[in-house]
Amino acid sequence: MSPRSKPESVQVIKQRRDTALRVLTEAVPYIRFLGIEFERRGDELTGILPFKQGLIGNPLLPALHGGATAAFLEVTAVMTLNWFHLWDDLEAGKINLETLTPASLPRLPKTVDFTVDYLRTGLPRDAYARARITRAGRRYASVQVEAWQDNRERLYAQAMGHFVMPAPRETEGE
Amino acid sequence: MVDIVAMAKQFIHALPHSVMLGMEPREMGAGEASISMPYKEELIGDPVTGVIHGGAVSALMDTCCGAAVMCHPDNRGGTATIDLRIDYMRAATPGQTIVARATCYHFTRSVAFVRAVATDDDTGNPVATATGAFTVEAKK
Numbered sequence: 457m458s459p460r461s462k463p464e465s466v467q468v469i470k471q472r473r474d475t476a477l478r479v480l481t482e483a484v485p486y487i488r489f490l491g492i493e494f495e496r497r498g499d500e501l502t503g504i505l506p507f508k509q510g511l512i513g514n515p516l517l518p519a520l521h522g523g524a525t526a527a528f529l530e531v532t533a534v535m536t537l538n539w540f541h542l543w544d545d546l547e548a549g550k551i552n553l554e555t556l557t558p559a560s561l562p563r564l565p566k567t568v569d570f571t572v573d574y575l576r577t578g579l580p581r582d583a584y585a586r587a588r589i590t591r592a593g594r595r596y597a598s599v600q601v602e603a604w605q606d607n608r609e610r611l612y613a614q615a616m617g618h619f620v621m622p623a624p625r626e627t628e629g630e
Numbered sequence: 631m632v633d634i635v636a637m638a639k640q641f642i643h644a645l646p647h648s649v650m651l652g653m654e655p656r657e658m659g660a661g662e663a664s665i666s667m668p669y670k671e672e673l674i675g676d677p678v679t680g681v682i683h684g685g686a687v688s689a690l691m692d693t694c695c696g697a698a699v700m701c702h703p704d705n706r707g708g709t710a711t712i713d714l715r716i717d718y719m720r721a722a723t724p725g726q727t728i729v730a731r732a733t734c735y736h737f738t739r740s741v742a743f744v745r746a747v748a749t750d751d752d753t754g755n756p757v758a759t760a761t762g763a764f765t766v767e768a769k770k
Contacts, residue, residue, distance in 0.1 A: 514710075520647075524689065569717045
C-alpha cells in the first residue's frame with residue numbers, strides 16, 4: 457500500500473480558497489461598482505448585495521431597481537458557475553494565484569440567455585442570492601438562482617440562465 | 631401624450647440606479663422608448679476583453695421596457711417588471727454606446743407585453759434582445 461499523503465492544514469486550504477474568491481471577485485469592475493460580495497462555506501457561495509441608494513429604481517416606494525436585481529442574480533450565477541468550473545484546478549494548485557492579474561484570468565462562461573422572475577418588491581435593504589448548477593456540460597451549462605432579503609423562504613426574485621463554457625484550459629505539463 | 635413623454639423622461643432621471651449606470655433617455659412615443667448607455671469602465675464584466683457585463687445590459691433593457699409601458703396611452707401610473715428574458719447575441723464592442731429600443735406591443739387591464747433590442751454602433755447586428763411582462767395599475 458502506498459503511503460497516503462498527509463492532509464493539508466486547514467489554514468492552507470482556507471487561504472487558497474479565500475484568495476481565489478477574492479481575486480475572481482475583485483477583477484470584475486461591475487461587481488465592485490454594484491458592491492457585490494461573496495461568502496464561502498466549503499465550495500458553496502452566497503452572493504451579498506449590500507444596500508446603497510444607487511440601487512434604487514423607484515424612489516417613491518422606495519424599491520430596488522429591477523436591473524440591479526437582474527445584475528445581482530446574473531453575477532451570482534456566473535461566479536458560481538466559474539467557481540465550480542475552476543474548483544479542481546484551484547484545489548490541485550494548477551492556477552497560480554500570486555501571478556494572476558485581471559488580464560490573465562481564466563476565461564469566463566458566456567451568458568446565452570437569462571430570465572428573471574420578479575416575485576416581490578425589492579426592499580431598500582441587503583439582498584442575498586445562491587445559484588444551483590442544474591447542468592454542467594462540457595460546452596453548455598444551465599443555472600438557477602434564488603434571491604431573498606429578510607426571510608430565506610420568501611424569495612424576492614429567481615432566475616434561470618444558460619451559458620456557454622470556455623474552452624478547456626491548457627495547464628502546464630499537459 | 632406630450633405630458634406622458636415628458637413625465638417618462640423625468641422619471642428616468644429620477645431613478646437613482648439608472649443615473650448610476652449613466653442612462654440617457656432618447657426618444658419616447660406612444661408605447662415606445664429608446665434609452666442609451668455610454669460605455670464606461672465601471673460597467674466592464676470581463677476584464678480580459680473590456681466587454682460590458684450582461685447585468686448592465688439587463689438593467690438598460692429593464693429600464694427601457696418599463697419606460698415604454700409608462701409611455702403607453704392606456705397607462706394610468708407606474709409599472710413593475712413581472713418577468714424579463716434577455717438573449718445575448720454577441721458581446722458589445724468595448725468603447726461604444728449601447729442603445730436600447732423597446733415597444734409595448736400589447737396592453738391589457740392587468741399586463742403590458744414588451745420587447746426590446748439593444749445595439750452598439752453596428753446597428754444592423756443586435757447585441758441583445760429582451761421580452762418581458764410588466765404590471766398595469768388598476769383603473770380607479
